[in-house]
Amino acid sequence: MSEPFDPARWRPASFLPEEDARDPALLFVVAVLCFLACLTALGVIAGNRAAQGWASQLTGEATVIVRARGGETPDAAAARAAETLAGVPGVTEARALEKEKAYELIRPWLGDVADLDDLPVPRLVAVGLDDKAPATAATLDKALKGQGLDAVVDDHSVWIKDIRHAAGVVRWTAGTLLALIAGAAAAVVAYATRAGLAARRDVVEVLHLTGAEDSQIANLFELRFARIAALSGAAGALGAAVLGAVLRLVGGGQGITPALPIAWVDLLAVLPCPILAALVAAVAARITARRLIQRL
Amino acid sequence: MRYGRGPEVLSDVSLSLPRGSFHFVTGPSGAGKSSLLKLIYLASRPSSGSVRLFGEDVAAMPARDLPRTRRRIGVVFQDLLLLDHLSAFDNTALPLRIAGHKASEYRNDVAELLTWVGLGARMDALPPTLAGGEKQRLAIARAVVNRPEILLADEPTGNVDHEMALRIYRLFVELNRLGTTIIIATHDQDLVARSARPVLHLDKGRLRPLPPQGPAE
Numbered sequence: 001m002s003e004p005f006d007p008a009r010w011r012p013a014s015f016l017p018e019e020d021a022r023d024p025a026l027l028f029v030v031a032v033l034c035f036l037a038c039l040t041a042l043g044v045i046a047g048n049r050a051a052q053g054w055a056s057q058l059t060g061e062a063t064v065i066v067r068a069r070g071g072e073t074p075d076a077a078a079a080r081a082a083e084t085l086a087g088v089p090g091v092t093e094a095r096a097l098e099k100e101k102a103y104e105l106i107r108p109w110l111g112d113v114a115d116l117d118d119l120p121v122p123r124l125v126a127v128g129l130d131d132k133a134p135a136t137a138a139t140l141d142k143a144l145k146g147q148g149l150d151a152v153v154d155d156h157s158v159w160i161k162d163i164r165h166a167a168g169v170v171r172w173t174a175g176t177l178l179a180l181i182a183g184a185a186a187a188v189v190a191y192a193t194r195a196g197l198a199a200r201r202d203v204v205e206v207l208h209l210t211g212a213e214d215s216q217i218a219n220l221f222e223l224r225f226a227r228i229a230a231l232s233g234a235a236g237a238l239g240a241a242v243l244g245a246v247l248r249l250v251g252g253g254q255g256i257t258p259a260l261p262i263a264w265v266d267l268l269a270v271l272p273c274p275i276l277a278a279l280v281a282a283v284a285a286r287i288t289a290r291r292l293i294q295r296l
Numbered sequence: 297m298r299y300g301r302g303p304e305v306l307s308d309v310s311l312s313l314p315r316g317s318f319h320f321v322t323g324p325s326g327a328g329k330s331s332l333l334k335l336i337y338l339a340s341r342p343s344s345g346s347v348r349l350f351g352e353d354v355a356a357m358p359a360r361d362l363p364r365t366r367r368r369i370g371v372v373f374q375d376l377l378l379l380d381h382l383s384a385f386d387n388t389a390l391p392l393r394i395a396g397h398k399a400s401e402y403r404n405d406v407a408e409l410l411t412w413v414g415l416g417a418r419m420d421a422l423p424p425t426l427a428g429g430e431k432q433r434l435a436i437a438r439a440v441v442n443r444p445e446i447l448l449a450d451e452p453t454g455n456v457d458h459e460m461a462l463r464i465y466r467l468f469v470e471l472n473r474l475g476t477t478i479i480i481a482t483h484d485q486d487l488v489a490r491s492a493r494p495v496l497h498l499d500k501g502r503l504r505p506l507p508p509q510g511p512a513e
Contacts, residue, residue, distance in 0.1 A: 004417075005385065005419040005420040007385065007403045007404060007406065007407040007419070008403065010385055010399070010403055011399070012386065012389065012393055012399055013381075013382055013383065013386045015379075015382075015390075015393075017381040018381075202377065202379070203379055205377065206377045206379060206390070207390075207394065209337065209338075209339055209366065209371060209373075209377075210366065210367075210390055210391045210394050210438075211363045211364070211366040211367035211391065211394050211395065212363060212394045213360075213363045214359075214360075214363075216394065294359065
């Protein structure tokens, strides 16, 4: 037989029923959305790192194409260019590449030509630039012209611009995706709030007529859906972190592909997900609940 | 007053109830009894005219100010509107919690009130497990727990036997003696006939005051 009711030990029960048959479905949908959002965030971080890596590699070097002039041999012109460039402030290293290197670069366009020595193939000079105060293409060009060399300086600025542009596109695309996913999560929560309010109209009506402020009633739904979204967010974030960890382990430092190098520290990016999901859900639930209550 | 674009449910209603009075509202089904109570407990607003409560025109009151006024009114709804997932104790404590009181301030009062209405042994029972009369008394307990200045009851004896109806009526008389203004909408002519309380008779949306039907109490 149960113990008699003791008012001294009574604790107020929740105004809303603790369980709702729709909760598991909502939890699953929001968890999937959070999982996708976290994966997108991880992809952006990895893509950004890849873009930065490529840009920094290209920023630290330049390539000079040297053509022989007059009676000078291509090798002699390249050696003179390397010597000239080595003395330019902002240049850490200038090295004339062997003719085979130049041949390797143009062979894909010329095919398997037996003897390239007959062609006037220009020589290449690889220039290492100072990270902090790199020499500009104009400075290098001026130094070469000053020595009477026929040379073209490529500081990779076109490529760097393209990479930065591509990284920017990736960031904007990911940002749009994240906004869409957050919007979808908010819409799902708003729909669930609407359904929850409709299903609990009796509770809402009693609270309303007993003198509850609109904000008191909205708070109930806000807290409920924030809690569900936080749980879903945690589940989605955990799933994305596990997948990220697996990709890191399988792919080593290169992650999924060299284009998306995942670092362990990147996995921390999923941490804010439960809080953000709870915030989105709370705001969506509050707005929806208040609108519906005002129509009572 | 009308609902949406429907016909007028109350058209010629003008009344003034003194503080501490006790009135019955009678009339056939569809006469507008529940609509009149809804106007008073602020569930509806009149499509024209005014409703003054506690010296204020509540018909023109901004929605954000209505909860403050609603907390001064206790209502026994026709369909009771008990929350099935809450115990009798939680249902009764509801208005006090909404008003922001701490549990320590009211838990003894709630227990006493439930004992007074005969539910002392059913405090932790959920409404679906209560009998009709018990539910009715629980709804009354919830309506009076915060000592409202006005108590409205819509067919409070509709689902109970004669003996229980008299017990509930005595409960209202007792509350009225303590200063609460009571308005009871009822079909129960027997109850009205036994009472020495004035009657507001509604028919086709029009109000007609009637003298007390029963002998002096």
